[in-house]
Structure formats: structure tokens, C-alpha cells
Amino acid sequence: MITSDRIVKQEITPDIIDVDVPKRGMPVTIITGFLGSGKTTLLNHILQNQQDLKVAVLVNEFGDINIDSQLLVSVDENMMELSNGCICCTINDGLVDAVYSVLEKGDRIDYMIVETTGVADPLPIALTFLGTELQHLTRLDSILTVVDSEAFTSDHFNSDAAYAQIMYGDIIILNKTDLVPEEKLQELETYINTNKTKARILRSHLGVVPLQLILDIEIDQSAIAATKESSQEADHHEHGDHAHHDHDHDHVHEHIHDANCQHDHHDHDHHHSNHLENDGFISISFQSDRAFDLDKFQNFLDKQLPIDVFRAKGILCFANIDSRYVFQLSGKRYELKTDDRGKSLNNQLVIIGRNLHREELLSKLTDCLV
Template structure:
């Protein structure tokens, strides 16, 4: 099946797809699939990272002037001059952009982001095509780390992509789909491995169903913003960033860090430099599962790592990582 982007986009403003999903669900991998198969379509990517190192933007392929970063915060927490300004930067470019994709943080509530497009002047210049929520079939549970954001990503998703189906049994996927239907029976539910999905099923689908919400009610928007600003506090999640101009010892990183990793770290990702290797290592951890991919360095080697979890001890984690560095 041809997976390339060949969309018949109507002239009704720039279409927007919001890609969301809990920590480690495969959002960046999906965006890379789109970028690698977009052909002549001009796609802009807006990446939001929870932390002050934007790892995701460094993992995207084919990055150029059509990628913008919104770092060190969750764009759902402030309705949101930063998001509006970033979209206007895209709209005002000399070269017309055909499609905008927003990758939220894994801890985002998508509703305020949706309302930013439907309750501001952007509604006359863009249209919200859909909210696509990825679900990690291996790690997702109905009480997913007791996170209200994880459930809201399901509730407001127009498309739910059950990802990483290769890591679990068919019965597990069926049970997960049945549960999701009890939360959001109107969503289109799809299944994938490695975030691979035909793009005609997820882009230019006109599935957004937000119209019933009170998007023009300023009091409603204010109250929504007030509640949403507390969701990270309610969930208890924090991020820790680590940088170093010295390489790690591979043995120390394995034994002193990975094998001693606290259970309250749910997600980690980074670009790692090991003394024993001339290659760049892309590190991804989701739950208890981690992966290292090898690439060639195209920049000066450095270590950049972001860890996300609940009730973390920053000093202890920073010291643990520092102890893994070479002298």
C-alpha cells in the first residue's frame, strides 16, 4: 500500500492535526513516517517538549525552517500566546505551508490546544482536521500512572492509534480497544506497529468534533485554562534534564544507572555519547523497556538526556548520571 502523502486539501485554511499520546507512545516516530513520505507537500511541524532540552526536535528527519520548537513547558497549560504566535509565524511565511502538525508533550491535555484553534482568530485562518492519540499497547492501563492527562488524550481523540501491537497479544489489544470504546465510542480506532499507518486514514480526514463545545464563551475558556494549569501538579509529574560535554562510560551507564533506575521514572529519552563508541546513540525508555539506536555524529558529541516521572529526586538522579561519566 502506498503510504505517501497525496492529499486533496480544500481551500479552507491551513489544516491542523494535533498528535498527542502519553509518554513513550510513538508520536515522534509517527511524525518521522510522515516527513519521510510527504513528497512535495509542505508540512510544518510544531514540537512541544516538557523540559528544557528539546530531544524530539533532534530526532526528527528532514528538519528545516518548517519546524518550530516550544520548549520548557506544556502548551496546554497556557491558552496560549506562544502557540498562537508560532502558528502565525508559519502562516506569514512567503512559502505557503500545506499542512501543520503539532506534537504535544506526553503529559498534555489536548482540549486547550484544540480551543486555541477554534476560539481565537486562528479559526479564520486554519481548520482543525483531527486530534490523533497514540496509545502504547504494552504500557497503557485504564489507570495509566493515575494521570488525568492520559485519559483526556483518549477522551478528546478523534483517532486513537493503538501502537506497538507487536509487543503484546491479540487479546491484550482487543481488551484495550474495548476499554477505549467505553471512554470514547465516537473515535476511529486503528492499530499499528512502529507507528506505521496509511496516511489517508489519519490526515485530511475532517474528523474534528469539537463544535459542540462552548468555544466562543470567554468565561468558559478562562475557567478551562485555570483548571488545565493544575493538571501537571495534580498528576505530580516533573522532568529532569542532564547535559555533559564528557562521555559516559558504557559499563557505568548500564550497571550504575539503567539497572538502578527508580521505578517512578516513566519516560527517558536522549542523545548519548559513550567513550567506547564513535557513534551517536539515541536512547529511548518507556516504562521498563528501553532501546538504543546507533547513528553517525553530525555535530560535536555531547550528552543530552531528559527524564520524566513522578516525585523525582533531581539531586540523586543528577549525581547518578555524573558518576557514569568518564574522568
């Protein structure tokens, strides 16, 4: 049994809700939130407990290895069917193209959920649904912002993206409420309400919230829509009139394409959006068909992992242990949970943080292999 003083045990009690989704353009929910806040946990809760809905899930990653989609389902292609009949699609070539690839499948799709990367500004993603031809095919229902109640502070790691996630969130979900006292939760709610007028706040443990409170709620998106004009005007002055996109995509799509395409890590510095430049986050990916030595890996986590690592996640295997494990690290907490899906035993790990020395980290990880 793998143990750590910082391992978090998770138990989910299903809360199955029958959600009646009217057909007024495919409703779209955007799930956003800072690194390690619990976006994938919330998404899994929705997928496990929705009833009679076929959902298309678009998963965005900041890094070379798509770990999140593997945590949702075993993914071998950019798109495949989930066990409950839903579809999971990896955003590789731009958000609009990913949406079209789902719509063109011809299958019945009732709902679409977009899970953003933890360092994404949700505004350009929302504007893609409001300002491109997608506005005639979809209906942006709401932006859900997941907040790590334990890790969140007023400066939230000095991140422009984290601030934007709060400001543009229609519903703020305070997650991991079991890890903090009531006083901290009240402080968070006061901070959010001070910075965002009439914020709608829900509390959550393990991403469990009543689905009728977050799906098909038809939040008024007029404020975001109004922001579209100023955003496009700023782009016009910054880029001039030379930009051109297929299908009449506007400058909002250009912003989205840059922010959401996956690139080789050598290209990240050239293609990430402005908020990544401001926030300074980088992603380091590690893969090996050799197993980790468990003691060496735990020593790496406890004594060698840089303080500027905000998030890490992966699928790991260890020497002399038949199972493979889902690894999650958020802040100072980490967990290893058995993954019994019977896939090949190899290591895939993504580390996200600031001021990280890529070669030094990769060397330390290599030293943990047997």
C-alpha cells in the first residue's frame, strides 16, 4: 500500500439527477479553475451522475501529454466514446475545429462541456462560442469556476489567469471544503463577493454539487457578449487588418487557437497566449517505459521537488508492483490511487510551475527509475 502524510483519500457518493435539456442550440458549459482546483473531479461527477444525456467533453491540456483525458477514459485517439455513451475529444487543432469534429459525427449530442487548462483565461473560450459561427449552433450556458479552498489566497499565486477565472465565472464552486475551517470559507466568500458583485457561490467536496444547479441554467451572458466588442477592438489596434481565418473566424478565434493548440514543449514559448507570458508558467513532460523505484520517487516528492511546482499529474508504475497508479499533486498535497484498467505499465508525468529548470528536473526523475 502506498502511503504519504499528504495523500488524500477520496470517496464519491453518487447523486443522480435527471436533467431536462431543452433544444435551443446545444448548451455549452465551460469548466475552468486554477491548477489543481478539481476541474476533472467535477467533470467526472457530472459524467457519472447525468442521466439520459449524451455529453461531448472537450479536454484542453497545457503540456505534451494529455493526462486529463486518460483520467476520464482510456483514450487512444483524439476522440472516442466513453462507457456511458458520451464522447471525449482532445483539443489539438483549435477549439472551433474540435467543436465541428463533434457536431459532424452525426450522433445525438445533448450537451457539451469544455474543461480548460488550469492556466487558461476563460474569456476567449467563451467569446469563441459567442462571437464565431458557433453562436448559431451552440448556446453558452455558463462558466463554472472551481476554486481550491485550501490553496486559494487573495493574490492566487499572482496569476492573471486565476483572477480572470474568478471574474468571468458565472458560478464559483468552492471545492475541497473538507480541508479548511469554516472561517477560511467565509473569508474566501467575502473576497470573491468584494471583487465580483453578486457572485453565485456553491460549496463542494470532491466536486459534488447538485447538477440542476450547474447544468442548463441559462446564465445571462450579456456581460461577456459586451466584452466581445472591446476585445475585438483591442485586437484590431494591436494586429491591424491583416488577420484572416477560415470560415470567417474573427480575432477571438485567433486568440483561442493560440491558447488551446497543443505544441511540442520547445514551441510553448512562441505560441502561448498573453496570460501565460504574464503568469510565467511552463509545463515539463516526462515519459519512460522503465518503472520508478517507489522510495526514490517519494524522496523526490518530499525533498527534491521545487517549491515553484504548483501542479503535477500522471499515470505511474513502480518496480515490483503490478498495478499502475494515477498521480495527482496540488500545492503541497499529493495522492496515488490504483488504476485498475489494465493498460501497459509505463510512466507519463506532467509538471507545471514557474521558474523550473527543465533538464535538472528531468535528470532527477530519471534517477528515480530502476
